[in-house]
Amino acid sequence: MLIDRSADTGSPPDQRLQDDYTAAADEYHVPRNVLMGVSYLQSRWDSHPGTPSVVGGFGPMHLVDTHVAPAPEAPHDPARPSAAAAGPPARPDAGTPDKPAAQSADLQRAAILTGLPAAQLRTEDAANVRGGAALLAATQRQLGKPLSANPADWWEAVAKFPGTTDKVSAEIYANDVFDVIRRGAQRTTDAGQHVTLTASPGVRPHAPAAQGGPRPKNVECPPELSCSWLGAPYVRIDDDAYGNHDLADRPKDQRIDYIVIHDTEAPLASMLLTIQDPEEASWHYSVRSSDGHVTQHIRTKDAAWHSGSQFVNARSIGVEHEGFLRHPDAWYTEQMYRSSARLVRYLAKKYQVPMDRQHIFGHDNVPAPTEDSIPDMHDDPGPFWDWRHYFDLLGAPLRATAGPDSDVVMILPDYGKHKPRFTGCAKPGVRCAPHGSSAVRLRSEPSDDAPLIQDPGRRPDGEDSTEDVNDLGSRVSAGQTFAVAGRSGDWTAIWFQGHKAWFRNPKAQPTAVGARGRVVTPKEGVKEISVFGRALPEKDAYPEGVDEQPEAPLPYSLRAGQRYVTQSRVLGSYIDRSSFGDSPAPVVKGQEAYYEIQFDHRLAYVRASDVDVVDPPAAAGPGHPATTAGH
Incomplete structure (x- = not known):
């Protein structure tokens, strides 16, 4: 039976996870900042209670249990090849484009090391953290190293924790952990736990990230990323059609102004079939959920068919992320965020793309080219993509640039605390479990009872906007900036689609901040x-x-x-x-x-x-x- 140590300390209920890290670190003689740094890279300390990741990972340490089913999938999109056609979801072993690397954060092994039932490690944070500490200590001993109090002595054990066989990826992971330790971190988790890792400025990575070996000549990636190539075909289909992208000579013939963030709404194995089909859509890069591996499909000089707008396609790079917007906890992993941010930062620098939300945006922000195309525009990566965290990783943090009474505001809710109501994650009309969100909902008047803002283009038949997770008609997103149209108590109005649109913006927990901006x-x-x-x-x-x-x-x-x-x-x-x-x-x-x-x-x-x-x-x-x- 696992003992609830936090009850013995008298800590507030919202600080029990903090005490769990301390207790597990002491029990297994692992530096607490190492344990917490690894956990941050695994899950950002979130529990995702009862929800396995794409590879069956659980809890704050993302311990992988290969005895459970993989993450849930959204209903199949008939326009895309089925996952079944691609074979069963790949279990980790090799680190190829469609197969993630083997996991050493093995939950069953952690259960043996701790003497706790595997079910307990899947469902209880304290047990899960103990399992992570036990695995780190066991790896340290296998390396012939002492259970030292010096974090620097644990660098190799940390590099082995995610189980990747790719040296570059392992060193990136370890260096990211040590960067978190050096800088410190603080956040409120999905379970409402307040966790703080105090900065340790003197801690440095054990070694620089390795440079990758020879890459396919077409790959355009920063040297610190593990990237591969799986090309998309440019072929004639018949006399009147070809696929699945356009030859170009960018940026010589056309500037690259935008980088578009997508999610796949399909397992990666299925999408890798799609990208090789000349009659399907295309995109430049895929980012794998389990470990952030990047696969390039089209040279950035060429234009992919990814956004639903030829105008945007001609000026953009499309980056797909393996995942389903209705199941973010299973798919939107920290390693995926970090790999994507490294890639996008590299591309933005190479092509001088401004790092703001009018140049780096989601598929759900792409303008419809014509009126009749509006209802068919996509809604990924959705309200649960953490834009604030993503821009932190890009090195371009979203933040206030003017006072709270500015005539321009940036939408910027506290992702972890801001949990608007959504429906449709599991079944149409059924309320989603409360979840942090980048999205802020808009109403026609400053009242929670007022009707939602309507979008006549998206719903030309006159149907009302809804709270469905896929319905974009009445919401805005973190990092987007708008001109203020009015204020009333805790409510702020912005100009939106030709009307005043109101959103709740209390001073105690603001959902928008003052911003500079030309209008x-x-x-x-x-x-x-x-x-x-x-x-x-x-x-x-x-x-x-x-x-x-x-x-x-x-x-x-x-x-x-x-x-x-x-x-x-x-x-x-x-x-x-x-x-x-x-x-x-x-x-x-x-x-x-x-x-x-x-x-x-x-x-x-x-x-x-x-x-x-x-x-x-x-x-x-x-x-x-x-x-x-x-x-």
Whole structure:
């Protein structure tokens, strides 16, 4: 029987996990900061009670039990090959693109070492932490090393904990653990436990991350990542069609402005079949859930078919993450977040992509190119993707840049504490278990009883927005910035899709912070202007033989007095992808400028000639006087 040591200490109930780390570290003679650092990399100290990860990992130490079924899957998408077609989910052993590496954080072995039932290690945090400490101590002894109080002596044992056979991945993991130890960390877990790892500035990694061996020539990855290549086909299907991506010469012929974050909504094995099918969609990179392994499929100079918008595809890199947005605890792992952030940081630096939420965004933020395409746009990676944590890992933290009464706000809830109601995770209409979220819900008035904001484009049949986890119509997300339209008590209104949209924003637990930002508003005397899902060239820019594309404004408008934040000015462009060829199609480049704006949960574009650009007074700091300029 496991003894609840926290009860003996008199600690508050929300600090019991902190005491569990102390007790387990003392029992197995493992430095507490090493144990806590490993646990942070395994789970960020979260319990995910009763929910195994994609490889059957449990608890704060993510101990893997191969005797249990893998993580749950969402209902199958008939547009994609089935997981069954790809074979059963791969068990860890080799570290290939579709097979994660073997796990040494073995729950059954931990049960033997601790003398506790395996079921207890799966369900009780204290037992799970003891199991992790026992495994670390056993590995240290196997290495012939003492159970030292010096964290630096444990570097090799830490590198072996995740079980990867890839030297680069193992050293990255260990260095990440020691970076957490050096910097310290503090957070409230999914179980409401307050955990603090005090910084140890003197602790350093035992060795630098190894450089990988020879890579396939097509792989474009930072040297510290373990990456592989599985190419997507560029082939003619018939006289009128080809797949599954476009040849280009980026950034020479077209700037790369965006990096789009997706989740697969399918197991990776299935997606690796999809990427090799010329009649399916494509993307540039896949990131595996279990260990963050990266597989590249298309050169970044070429354009993948990943976003639902040819305009965005031509200007972006698509990164898929193995997972289901309705089951984040099973799939959105810390190692996946960290590998993805390393990759995206490398790509952003290489192509000078600004690290903000108007340039690094989700598939759910991609603007629909035309009105009729709005209902078909995707909603991944969803409300449970932790944008705040992700941007911390990118080295571009989302934070307040102006006072709380600024005329511009950044949506920024405390992910762990902010748990809006959602339905549909398990069954349609059934409430999801409370869960931290990046999403903030919007209402038509400053009241919890007010109707949700409606999206006539997403629901042209007039149906109301819902709280379903896949329904984007009435919510915004962490890092997105909006112009303030009003305040009332604990409520803040923003301009959203042509209307005032209200969200609860109490001072005690704010869901938005003050931000600097330039905004656009219709020119004086103009009642309303059109909003577009893409920035096309003017008529005179199209050469002979290339058909002019219709403007196709979206079913929304930007009215006089309304303001929307812009972080980018672009020139219209279009690429005719109608035929198969051995060289890239020419880019039609216009001279008419557009501003990209945060219009609702998705981005949009307005003509620069239709708007004035304003630096709101409340957002202007020292040396940045408020200005208004026509463009």
